[in-house]
Amino acid sequence: MIEVKGVTKRYKDTVAVDDLSFEVRPGQVTGFLGPNGSGKSTTMRMIMGLDAPDAGAARINGRTYGNLPIPLREVGALLEAKAIHPGRSAYNHLWYLARSNDIPRSRIDSVLEMVGLTDVATKRAGKFSLGMGQRLGIAAALLGDPEVLLFDEPINGLDPEGILWVRNLLKRLASEGRTVFVSSHLMSEMALTADHLVVIGRGHLISTGTVPDFITQSTSQFVRVRSPRSSELSRLLMGENVQVTSEDDGALSVSGMSAVNIGELAGASGIYLHELSPQMASLEDAFMELTRDSVEYHGVSDPDRVTPVSPTLISGK
Amino acid sequence: MLRSEWIKMRTVRSTMWTLVAMAVITVGVAILATVTISGRWPTMSLGDRLTFDPTRISLTGLIFSQLVIGVLGVLVMSAEYGTGTIRSTLAAIPHRPLVLATKSAVFAVVALVMGEVLSFIAFLIGQVLLRSPAPHATLSQPGVLRAVVGGGLMIGVLGLFALGLATSIRHTAGAITAFVGTLLVLPLLVEALPASIGHPIAEYLPFNIGQTLTSVQHTVGQSAALSPWVGFAVVCAYAIGALVVGGVLMVRRDA
Numbered sequence: 001m002i003e004v005k006g007v008t009k010r011y012k013d014t015v016a017v018d019d020l021s022f023e024v025r026p027g028q029v030t031g032f033l034g035p036n037g038s039g040k041s042t043t044m045r046m047i048m049g050l051d052a053p054d055a056g057a058a059r060i061n062g063r064t065y066g067n068l069p070i071p072l073r074e075v076g077a078l079l080e081a082k083a084i085h086p087g088r089s090a091y092n093h094l095w096y097l098a099r100s101n102d103i104p105r106s107r108i109d110s111v112l113e114m115v116g117l118t119d120v121a122t123k124r125a126g127k128f129s130l131g132m133g134q135r136l137g138i139a140a141a142l143l144g145d146p147e148v149l150l151f152d153e154p155i156n157g158l159d160p161e162g163i164l165w166v167r168n169l170l171k172r173l174a175s176e177g178r179t180v181f182v183s184s185h186l187m188s189e190m191a192l193t194a195d196h197l198v199v200i201g202r203g204h205l206i207s208t209g210t211v212p213d214f215i216t217q218s219t220s221q222f223v224r225v226r227s228p229r230s231s232e233l234s235r236l237l238m239g240e241n242v243q244v245t246s247e248d249d250g251a252l253s254v255s256g257m258s259a260v261n262i263g264e265l266a267g268a269s270g271i272y273l274h275e276l277s278p279q280m281a282s283l284e285d286a287f288m289e290l291t292r293d294s295v296e297y298h299g300v301s302d303p304d305r306v307t308p309v310s311p312t313l314i315s316g317k
Numbered sequence: 318m319l320r321s322e323w324i325k326m327r328t329v330r331s332t333m334w335t336l337v338a339m340a341v342i343t344v345g346v347a348i349l350a351t352v353t354i355s356g357r358w359p360t361m362s363l364g365d366r367l368t369f370d371p372t373r374i375s376l377t378g379l380i381f382s383q384l385v386i387g388v389l390g391v392l393v394m395s396a397e398y399g400t401g402t403i404r405s406t407l408a409a410i411p412h413r414p415l416v417l418a419t420k421s422a423v424f425a426v427v428a429l430v431m432g433e434v435l436s437f438i439a440f441l442i443g444q445v446l447l448r449s450p451a452p453h454a455t456l457s458q459p460g461v462l463r464a465v466v467g468g469g470l471m472i473g474v475l476g477l478f479a480l481g482l483a484t485s486i487r488h489t490a491g492a493i494t495a496f497v498g499t500l501l502v503l504p505l506l507v508e509a510l511p512a513s514i515g516h517p518i519a520e521y522l523p524f525n526i527g528q529t530l531t532s533v534q535h536t537v538g539q540s541a542a543l544s545p546w547v548g549f550a551v552v553c554a555y556a557i558g559a560l561v562v563g564g565v566l567m568v569r570r571d572a
Contacts, residue, residue: 049411050404050572066411077408083401085329092328093405100321100409140405 001025001179002047002148006056009042009203016042018203019056024181026147029174031194031211032183035291039203040183041079044152048077060148072101076141077150081157082133086126090117090136093125094143103144111139130157138166148179155189167193187284201291215286222255223262226275233271237262251275318410322423329396332389336427339385340435346378347439348446355451371454372464373532375443379468382435383475383527386428387496390479393424394563395489403572413567417484421560425477432472440465460533467530467545474549474556475500475523481559485566500524523552 002024009017017039024030034040045051047058049065057064060075068074084093094108112118115135120128125136134157141149151170155163170193174180184190190197190211197214199206207214227233230252234244242256254262259278266273326332354374358366397403410416440461444453454461478499483492504524507515519525526548543551 045572048404048408050407052571068411071411072409075408079404080401083404085396085400085402087329087331088325089328092324093402096321096324096328097405097409099324100318100406 001061002150002181003059003062004043004047004056005059007043007046007053007058008055009039009046009051010054016203017046017053020200020203020205021056022198022205022208024179024198025196026179027174027177028195029170029180029182029193030196030198031190032181032198032200033185033187033190033287034183034200034206036185037202038200038291040200041152043200044077044079044150044181044183047150048075048079050079070101070144072097072103072144072146074144074146075148075150076144076146077152078134078137078141078154079150079152081130081137081153082125082128084125084128084133084136087124089122089124090128090139091121093136094140097140097143101144107143107145111142114142115139131159131162134158135162138169146178149173149181151180151182153184154182155184155186163189187287199287199290206290215280221278221280222253223257223259224275224277224279225252225254225262225266225273226250227252227266227271227273229271232269233266236265236269236271253279318415318419319423321409322419326393326423326427332392335385335389336431339382339431340438342381342385343378343435344439344442346381347375347443350377351375351443351446352448355446355448358448358451368534369452370532370534371444371447371452372440372461373528373534375440375447375454376436376464376468376531378439379432379436379472379531380527382432382472383500384497386432386472386476387479387500388493390424390428390476391483391489391492391496393420394480394483395487395492398487399489407572414564417560417564417567421477421480424480425473428476429469429473432476433466433469436465436469436472454533458533463545464531464533467549468527470549471527471530471552474552475527478523478552478556478559481556481561481563484560484563520548521551523555526552 004023005021007017007020008015020039020043032040032044042051043058046053047060047065060068065071065075084090090112091108094111095105097103098105098108109118112121115138117132117135117139120132125133128136134154138151138154141151154170155166158166167189170180170182174195182190182194194211196208196210198208199214224247225233230246230250234246234252237244237252237254237257242254245253247253257265259276263273263276351371351374355371358369361369397406406416407413410419440454440456444455447453456462456465479492479496482495483489486492486495500523504519504522507519507522509515510518520543526543529542529548530545542548
């Protein structure tokens with residue numbers, strides 16, 4: 001189990017992480033989500049003891065990283081792809097790690113086989129592609145058969161087969177009772193893999209909970225309505241707690257009123273409906289909504305139309 | 318854990334090749350120097366003949382060894398920061414002073430062994446090739462064994478000094494510059510200072526200490542230099558200082 005309590009980290013003038021507290025429990029895949037620059041990597045580094053927090057503490061199984069007796073046997077981490085000396089072979093990289101923590105050499109062959117790098121074990125790591133480097137990093141994390149695993153963007157550079165493999169690997173590791181903590185930007189992948197989410201923005205905790213909870217909590221559900229008399233219907237529906245927005249494709253997005261009530265209201269006024277479908281937002285939308293105010297670095301998608309985004313306008317392209 | 322650092326050192330091919338190159342250059346220079354300089358014996362002035370130091374001449378090549386071992390010493394530490402493997406290393410062994418200690422220990426052994434072996438080989442080959450009637454030196458003569466053994470020890474200690482610098486500087490180019498600067502550039506700068514300030518400082522420069530250590534006769538013009546083993550102790554102090562400062566910074570700073 002990983003416990004982060006009141007952790008703060010400052011770099012000169014910026015506060016990278018501010019009084020962050022959360023728990024990562026065993027037996028499930030916990031996703032760590034946040035926009036770029038939100039402090040995910042910094043937090044992971046503090047859990048690993050690479051950076052020291054200015055306040056608070058991060059503990060693994062009750063101890064800070066430096067106090068773990070045989071670290072690699074308790075914690076495995078992939079923090080950055082290709083953090084490998086290019087002149088060294090994959091096998092030798094794993095070998096020095098194994099030797100440092102009394103891990104038997106047979107494990108090296110096992111993990112290499114697990115990640116599919118047996119054929120290139122003796123090749124110099126400098127020649128590896130990004131995907132291969134990533135796999136080597138995963139192998140290094142698994143070397144000590146640890147109970148706790150941290151992965152920072154594990155599917156970077158992997159092809160679809162690789163992504164599927166990682167997803168299954170993470171689920172399998174979690175089902176074995178291990179603590180699996182994964183950070184990623186890829187919402188769709190996170191939705192498929194994670195059971196539990198920790199969301200941060202600008203160094204603050206924004207939310208923690210299961211994936212379905214997160215989605216329902218952060219976005220309003222809405223109903224898509226199509227009608228030949230949209231504008232009339234629109235006026236009819238608008239009222240307290242009901243918001244109606246026009247989509248680019250001519251449909252209406254109505255939030256605050258159930259599909260049943262919309263249908264009845266339309267019917268009572270003699271307005272035909274061509275579409276009436278309740279929608280639930282995707283994890284992506286939920287995330288965007290929640291972290292909208294916390295995004296450190298923003299792109300502008302349509303430079304000609306810089307209008308404020310209405311909260312209920314959802315991915316209408 | 319020591320084995321782990323040893324594996325790290327020997328599994329990078331370029332390290333091994335660098336050591337080979339170091340050996341070749343050092344011995345090569347020893348051969349060149351002894352043959353050329355002793356070949357001039359017939360035409361040398363009396364003053365030169367009196368100060369002819371066969372030991373020092375055969376050990377001329379050691380300066381190259383010092384440079385190379387300095388670069389290796391830097392790389393042993395700075396390559397970890399440059400490639401990011403420091404993260405793996407610290408994940409495996411979070412106790413940072415221990416990492417520094419094991420690295421230093423393994424490297425020290427390699428540097429000392431290489432240093433001594435090369436020093437002896439250079440000396441022996443040099444004496445064999447010295448053209449008579451130039452005087453030869455033998456290990457049984459006073460000061461000669463000290464010069465040869467000391468030459469090797471210097472290489473070991475300078476290597477550790479470089480390692481210490483790299484632990485503070487963490488950047489390959491910067492650390493190498495600092496090392497080469499201390500070894501080769503400082504003597505030149507100090508020479509530009511007025512003699513009253515320059516001379517005392519010059520005694521404490523590693524380059525000059527190295528020269529004294531590998532000489533049997535004192536060269537004319539070098540007034541009160543530090544005696545060989547005292548000078549050696551000074552360089553040891555530099556190395557220890559660099560390692561301690563590096564260690565403290567390593568513990569306090571973020572990885």
